[in-house]
Amino acid sequence: MTEILEKGTTPAALPPSESVGRQTWQAFRRNPLGLASAAVLLLLGLVALAAPLIADYPSGYGEDVLASPSGAHWFGTDDLGRDVFAQVVWGTRVSIVVGLAASLLAIVIGVLVGVLAAYFRPADLVLGIIVDVSLSLPVLPLMILVAALAGPSVPTLVVVIALFSWPEVARVVRSQGLAVVPMPYVAAAHVVGGSHLWVIRKHVLPGVAPVVAVSVVLTTSRAVLSEAGLSFLGLGDPNSWSWGTILHQAQRSGSLATAWWTTLFPSLAILLLVVATTLLAVAYNDARNPRTR
Amino acid sequence: MRTFRRALAVAVGTLSIGLAATACAPSNPDSGSGDGGGSADRITIGTTADVLNYNPLVGNSRTDTWVTNLMYPRLMGMGMDGVRTPYLATKWEYTNGGRTARVTLRDDFTWSDGQKVTAEDVAFTIDAVAKEKIGVVAGLISSYEKSTVISPTEIEFQLSQPDGTFLENVGFWMPVVPKHVFGTVGSVQKFANDSNWVSAGPYRLTTVERGQRYVLERVENFPLVPGGPKTKEVVFRVFPDVNTEALALRNGDIDLIANALPPPLAKTLESDSRIKLVSVPSLGWAHMQYNTKRKPLDRLEVRQALAAAVDYEAIRRVALQGKAVSSNSSVLTPTLKQWQDPTAKEYVHDPAKAKQLLTDAGFSDANGDGLFDGLSLRMIYDQADPNISKWAQLVRDSSKEAGIEIKLEGLERNTYVEKYTARDYDIYAGSWAIMENPPANLALAFKCGGFINYAQVCDPELDRLIDEARAQLDQASQKAPIQQAAKIISEKVYDNVLYVETFTIAHSAKWSNFVVQPSELLSIINPVSLAQATAD
Numbered sequence: 001m002t003e004i005l006e007k008g009t010t011p012a013a014l015p016p017s018e019s020v021g022r023q024t025w026q027a028f029r030r031n032p033l034g035l036a037s038a039a040v041l042l043l044l045g046l047v048a049l050a051a052p053l054i055a056d057y058p059s060g061y062g063e064d065v066l067a068s069p070s071g072a073h074w075f076g077t078d079d080l081g082r083d084v085f086a087q088v089v090w091g092t093r094v095s096i097v098v099g100l101a102a103s104l105l106a107i108v109i110g111v112l113v114g115v116l117a118a119y120f121r122p123a124d125l126v127l128g129i130i131v132d133v134s135l136s137l138p139v140l141p142l143m144i145l146v147a148a149l150a151g152p153s154v155p156t157l158v159v160v161i162a163l164f165s166w167p168e169v170a171r172v173v174r175s176q177g178l179a180v181v182p183m184p185y186v187a188a189a190h191v192v193g194g195s196h197l198w199v200i201r202k203h204v205l206p207g208v209a210p211v212v213a214v215s216v217v218l219t220t221s222r223a224v225l226s227e228a229g230l231s232f233l234g235l236g237d238p239n240s241w242s243w244g245t246i247l248h249q250a251q252r253s254g255s256l257a258t259a260w261w262t263t264l265f266p267s268l269a270i271l272l273l274v275v276a277t278t279l280l281a282v283a284y285n286d287a288r289n290p291r292t293r
Numbered sequence: 294m295r296t297f298r299r300a301l302a303v304a305v306g307t308l309s310i311g312l313a314a315t316a317c318a319p320s321n322p323d324s325g326s327g328d329g330g331g332s333a334d335r336i337t338i339g340t341t342a343d344v345l346n347y348n349p350l351v352g353n354s355r356t357d358t359w360v361t362n363l364m365y366p367r368l369m370g371m372g373m374d375g376v377r378t379p380y381l382a383t384k385w386e387y388t389n390g391g392r393t394a395r396v397t398l399r400d401d402f403t404w405s406d407g408q409k410v411t412a413e414d415v416a417f418t419i420d421a422v423a424k425e426k427i428g429v430v431a432g433l434i435s436s437y438e439k440s441t442v443i444s445p446t447e448i449e450f451q452l453s454q455p456d457g458t459f460l461e462n463v464g465f466w467m468p469v470v471p472k473h474v475f476g477t478v479g480s481v482q483k484f485a486n487d488s489n490w491v492s493a494g495p496y497r498l499t500t501v502e503r504g505q506r507y508v509l510e511r512v513e514n515f516p517l518v519p520g521g522p523k524t525k526e527v528v529f530r531v532f533p534d535v536n537t538e539a540l541a542l543r544n545g546d547i548d549l550i551a552n553a554l555p556p557p558l559a560k561t562l563e564s565d566s567r568i569k570l571v572s573v574p575s576l577g578w579a580h581m582q583y584n585t586k587r588k589p590l591d592r593l594e595v596r597q598a599l600a601a602a603v604d605y606e607a608i609r610r611v612a613l614q615g616k617a618v619s620s621n622s623s624v625l626t627p628t629l630k631q632w633q634d635p636t637a638k639e640y641v642h643d644p645a646k647a648k649q650l651l652t653d654a655g656f657s658d659a660n661g662d663g664l665f666d667g668l669s670l671r672m673i674y675d676q677a678d679p680n681i682s683k684w685a686q687l688v689r690d691s692s693k694e695a696g697i698e699i700k701l702e703g704l705e706r707n708t709y710v711e712k713y714t715a716r717d718y719d720i721y722a723g724s725w726a727i728m729e730n731p732p733a734n735l736a737l738a739f740k741c742g743g744f745i746n747y748a749q750v751c752d753p754e755l756d757r758l759i760d761e762a763r764a765q766l767d768q769a770s771q772k773a774p775i776q777q778a779a780k781i782i783s784e785k786v787y788d789n790v791l792y793v794e795t796f797t798i799a800h801s802a803k804w805s806n807f808v809v810q811p812s813e814l815l816s817i818i819n820p821v822s823l824a825q826a827t828a829d
Contacts (some may be wrong), residue, residue: 059686059690059693060687060690060691061607061611061612061687061690062611063611064559065611065614066560067558079557079683080612080683080686080687081611124625148704148705148708149708150704150709151704151708152676152702152703152704234676234677234703234705235705238676238682238685238686238701238702238703239689239700239701249682251534251536252555252677252679252682253557253558253679253683254535254536254539254554254557254558254679255538255554255557255558255561256536257536258558258561259557259562283707292654
């Protein structure tokens, strides 16, 4: 029965995905800022992947303490004489990994809650209250508290950031889900006897997919910022380099006011990533939406 | 495209708010009110924390001590080598074979409400400390039994056993509080003492603006400085961190930074002609302690290997920028010249020897990752400490070369305190501020069950030597057993002493006549120094 249903209903229920994809891509291609943002993100991704080929892992110490940028040290050195360029390159890896992992975790929780709230109306009230309460929590102090209690490590950061990022995803997904669930093709799927799980998987999830794609990108950039913030406050993993860790060490060493290079370059990296992700998300959204195309 | 511009503005706006928040620019609450530095009538001191406790017997943060030291006298002060100097007490001695100790006080100290400071106040204070077991002082006077007030300026302490550390401990560590105020509040330990202060130091606290400033006014008739304190007002101003303090000193907003400067910052201030730097020796040391109750750190060879994996020279030269001296791996540091053991030798940095020691101890690297299998150790430290969090990284990296994996856990202060109190670590990295009396300090730090015995050492021979020293009444007879004890501590790697820091304190070049005392707690903001300082 299920097989017949799948064959019979799927093509009719969903909009022709290929043409939507192509139209989106064509609109996206015409947007130079979107393309540039994608290129920047691609570049950062490459730097993260190829870190060992670009610079040696910054460890030990060097004799040139707090040297300003030069041919030997492009971004200067820190208070232990270590190369800041190498730190930024290796920091890209941890910052992006934490950003992506935290965002994926937040997306999974957020989508689950959002879809359930939109699909099962009785659950909406309870889940809605949970989301509202979570959204009204003072996020930064709570993150600091949890990170301080759990101790500093990369997995801790991922979980802490995800725990405080999912409610926004849930809210966006729920509102999109509320528009999808009453659609005639969803009702038709129920009429032909589709199970809840099947209807959600085949009809509701594809309907909310575009907002999820935008959420992934935005949540990642927020997660990178949160990671930088927590690490700057000293709650990062001291056994790995991230952009926030570099800033933290510069602040702690007392060289903040005199050695500008220890803070400028990691800050620029954060700026690049956040601006690029925001612009990419908006470009994608505009390209996908027929009204703004 | 319009949405795009809006998004761009939102993105840049959000980011700039974030960056502005992290920049932590301090507001200047005093601008316009003429409260800045440079005035001869007022010395403005920068600190990075508020006073948490105005009760001098309880408060133990640095800012607490700096402020309450100006308000409450102690029996004794301290000279550069840790030797006691007269303060409220003029004379002290042991009698009756060390079972009693007698102290003579000055008769010209007065509380700010007009009452005389007498032996009754001293007796009340020590009884309260002993009865309520208040702070570290209670641990230092365990042999105290009772006191007898002989006259307003004479007091005698009865001890349960001869204890050659008692007078120095009670003399320097115990601030004297007024009996007629603290005696009426019930529990002295719970007394907040946060208003209407009655004090007897060179300055009295008059105004408190939490998070901003603490104003103290001079006591004209303070007897230790002829003619009274030279400067009318001492103001402590609170800053978010040492970076902003340094900026304020450069701008002339403050006259002195109370906190010791991190070495890289000290270097950048060296060339500024408007600023003078003062070197202050530490009375403590920076160290790592290995938790001997945990496997495999209970084995001497493993501790020796860990000690051989540390590049001591690099820590002092690079992390401390040369602002530290070697203690020859001994707990008897060069600051305490009268105790120092000339035969002590520093552990040698030798990764090959470390590997050999571990191989001989049965460790191997079966998976070929360059690290010995089953030897991953957790090292905890306070992540807010700028020096320790720097050298912790050097220790991790140099240990890796010797095949030992050390995982750093730089913790937020409260978590750190909780972990070290529960002895929940493999390696403890930290530093002692003041360890100026070896017989007393070694008892706390290395005797079985000692209050600060972070290595969890339980060595009968060591306990015997420390007890032997404590039973002696003069330093000359205490020296031999203490040096022997220090030798055992070094040989068995119960404590890996890395260096003794030379603190750098910065003040405006307009000010002079400070009196330097050892340690960051006393430095040039000890009561006598601030009372004598003058501006051009």
